Amino acid sequence: MSRASRRRPYSEQRPQDLGGGVWSVPVPIPGNPLGYTLVYAVESPQGPVLVDAGWNHPDAWEALSGGLAALGFDVGAVKGVVVTHFHPDHAGLAGQVRERSGAWVAMHEADAALVRLMHDHPADDQRSFQAEMLRRAGADPGEVRQAVSRPAPPARPDRELRDGDLVDLPGRKLRAVHTPGHTPGHICLHLEDADRLFTGDHVLPDITPHIGIYPYDRDDVDPLGDFLDSLDRVGELGSLDALPAHEWIFPDVAARAAEIRHHHEEKLVRLRALLARRPHPQTIWEVAAMMTWNRPWADLSPMLRGMAAGEAAAHLRALEARGEVRRVPGVDLVRFQALDS
Template sequence: MPVPIPGNPLGYTLVYAIESPRGPVLIDAGWNHPDAWEALSDGFAALGIDVADVYGVVVTHFHPDHAGLAGQVREVSGAWIAMHEADAAIVTLMRGLADDEHRDFQAEMLRRAGAEGLDVSVAVAERPVPPAQPDRTLRDGDIVDVPGRGLRAIHTPGHTPGHLCLRLEDRLFTGDHVLPDITPHVGIYPYDRTDVDPLGDFLKSLEKVAEQGPLTALPAHEWIFPDVGARALQIRHHHEERLHTLATLLTSSGEPLTIWEIAAMMTWNRAWDDLSPMLRGLAAGEAAAHLRTLEARGEIRRVSGVDPVRFQALDS
């Protein structure tokens, strides 16, 4: 069921319903908006089902276009909500964070990245309402409570720390992990963290999906497509090329660069000057994730004792 995301170029989230003797179980739920709720309700009605019949909602990851309506479905139906334990912890954190704390966090993150003079109020998207706290948590390999079905959770971190793909026989619900045409955003927040490597995790997760073989992919955006394994390897190759290009860029610069300077020099789907402040912030997050992977591999280094943080090639 395509559930609209108002004002977003992605257009919609594909919500899936799996039949079970206790009632349908949803894979994701869509954005928390009246138009989205109407589309979800109408989609069920077209199948002769009422939202009140839903038994459970499995959320592939905590982002609002996936988890946003899960709470409303639970209110109407009494359904359980499940997501990976890592994303459930983030939801707990989000629900306890005040708006001014979120704004201050973003401002300091941008400053340390070298985004001098940037107006944080326009660089940060309007904060969506945090999703509902899940009732259940999942781990890699868990069998989800869908009676009569062997729906298995596969932990695929990268896009979020707790992103899940879900295998049902010869099909794989891929969430945002593997999409047929675009690649998901993989960023690091705050930009200068050293304790995580989300892109490294994402690349390993792509290999994990490729090992599942040529399953039919049921993604959360765009369209259903065959051979998820081949597409996973294609996305991995894309990021390896970006990593090589970024390492070459740092070598040729001859001097340490801030995350913001590096992001401005990278290739995006539009020229840097044409990106809105918010999109520049997302691009910086993705640049930071690539820098962190190169650092973890020992191909570049972080300059110590400087603020904002800077990176350089090892031989610089």
């Protein structure tokens, strides 16, 4: 069966017993084309531990609590929530689960630091930061005004994880595998006693996660390089069954990780070729407009253009780190050009 034919709308999703003391609950993401987050419950003598929690919305809460009830669990009995990364479709309901059950909330220390930063800085400061980032990338003032957004930050975690840490899950071995790229603190979770890997957004069966760099013109990080290295690391775990946060469960995570790496390597080759054909250095916004997305650049909303620019910036930074492009500092804007082969 082809990948596309396996995609089903949220209305057709149901909570499932996956065997081996693992269950899945689809939780809707209102107004988002992803449709839903797959929240997983892992059995524990002290109550289930959730992998992710879903979007903070009344419909999502009803789906999560009702889905757990349909599987025989009371949300008030949840022992803990391990968040694969801080994005709102994964961490959004973690605070509400904690309020209802007293559960702990855990995430990687790098994402925990970002959550603290979001809580400690007023929304107006974050919007100003975004606007300046967009302006420096080359967006026009109208796009800047429409692209700026600031979702509510998720709950602060109680516990912070590092690579290799075992999650507090008596009777099971659930180990954190640091897989940065989609976020600095993204983790997969290896259920070692069952040869399963909860992949979050790192490895999905059909789509690839957003890999961006923020602010766009940073030169001290390489998210795409980190992501590609993380794909290799996941591949080294072998042909485990993958339990992703979106789409569907699939076998052989190593094979899919290799496919995603190949996709990005091809994208890097195409991007360098595009830059090589331009006689003058290009802004990040101009580069994003040249690249291929799932719809034409002209049809992308300002918010989606902002995300595309973040991804273009990550690819430019990866090429820069490999010595294939260089940035050309300007008085106000940063531009990039290809280096001679």
